[in-house]
Amino acid sequence: MNQDRLGTVKVKLMDESVCWRAVQIRDRDQDGKFVYAVRTTGIFCRPSCASRQPRREHVLFFATPEDALAAGFRPCKRCRPLETSAPDDRVWLVRQACSILEEEKETVLTLQMLARRLNISPTYLHRVFKEVTGMTPRQYTSLIRAEAFKSHLRKGARVIEAQFEAGYTSSSRVVEASDRWLGMTPGQYRKGGKGMELNYAIVESWMGRLLVAATHRGVCAVRFGEGDNALLAGLREEFPSAELVQDRGQLQDWVQAILAHLEGREKQLDLPLDIRATAFQWEVWEALRRIPYGETRTYRQVAESIGKPSAVRAVANACAANPVAVVIPCHRVKRSDGGLGGYRWGIQRKQALLEKESEVASA
DSSP: OEEEEETTEEEEEOOHHHHHHHHHTTOGGGBTTBEEEETTTTEEEOTTOOSOOOOGGGEEEESSHHHHHHTTOEEOTTTOTTOSSOOOHHHHHHHHHHHHHHHTTTSOOOHHHHHHHHTSOHHHHHHHHHHHHSSOHHHHHHHHHHHHHHHHHHTTOOHHHHHHHTTOOSHHHHHHHIIIIISSOHHHHHTTSTTOEEEEEEEEETTEEEEEEEOSSSEEEEEEESOHHHHHHHHHHHOTTSEEEEOSSTTHHHHHHHHHHHTTSOSOOOOOBOOOOOHHHHHHHHHHHTSOTTOOEEHHHHHHHTTOTTOHHHHHHHHHTOSBBTTBOGGGEEOTTSOOOOOTTOHHHHHHHHHHHHHHHHO
16 A cells, blocks of 8 residues: 555555546446545545546545545535445436536537446437436536526626526527526516516415416416415516516416315316426426326336336426426325325425325215
8 A cells, every 4th residue: 555645644545556547437346445536626536426537646546435534625526425325327327427417518518428428328328317317418408508597697697698608509599498498588587577477366275375376378386385475475586577466356267276176176177387397397297187186196106107217306306396286286296105205385285185185085
């Protein structure tokens, strides 16, 4: 063993040539046998980490994560070298791919380039990535850029500035992103929805205060809460400059339909919607709407029903992103162990909804 001294801490080093070769090829078989640290970043990683490879002269090798911590380095948030067990191969692979795409969102990385970075075939990467996340690497990159684009617009950047900061190479790409991710033009989004009119109504239900909001196309939000002010604040969060108009009867039919459904008087709830989503989210939400009243499914069963059995986590994320409570019945999805899982409007409400539906269905 060689030895190096950082301050007063003695650090055991492995065979440097073997370790460096493992880092160069991102050898998963070497995970758990050592970690490497980068002087310039102060971070240590597993040998297989997909982060951008450092220059050799900046790298130190440690026999254990504890040695790296003692030397003052921080664990990498991508490869999580402090975790004792490695993640599932497919999940690990997708995690590494996502890290690369997030880190280099301004670079046009083809599927072939990304696969080469991970030392696997493009076909296998494409298939596994879509099975785990519900989207392709290209779609994931588009989502990352759209989120960056939105962030810059919210901060007041001009559209052209936000375009280039987010990594878009042409205006046509921005138009595509606007249609898919914003639900409006970039100019409207930059102004917080200025020029848009949202009608809303807040009524009492046995689940607490209920907010229903809609555009001229259909329902865009259904939320539960304890107070009217908090519900309105949530509605303003995404589009602070949109004109919110308290309903004067136009939403009455839709509100009454939701209340009847909550009370068990109407088991079917089919309302026009005006919500934006990825293709995968729509696929999941349609599957949720097919779950019979009074029944539940697990996240895994939903993933299997849409032909993506490995996309369990992505299904859970789609459920969490549901903007129209009850209309899209994400409350009917539970964990495989029988646990309720999460619910945006509170676990107690989820439990109460399921108990009510079960009671009505069995009556």
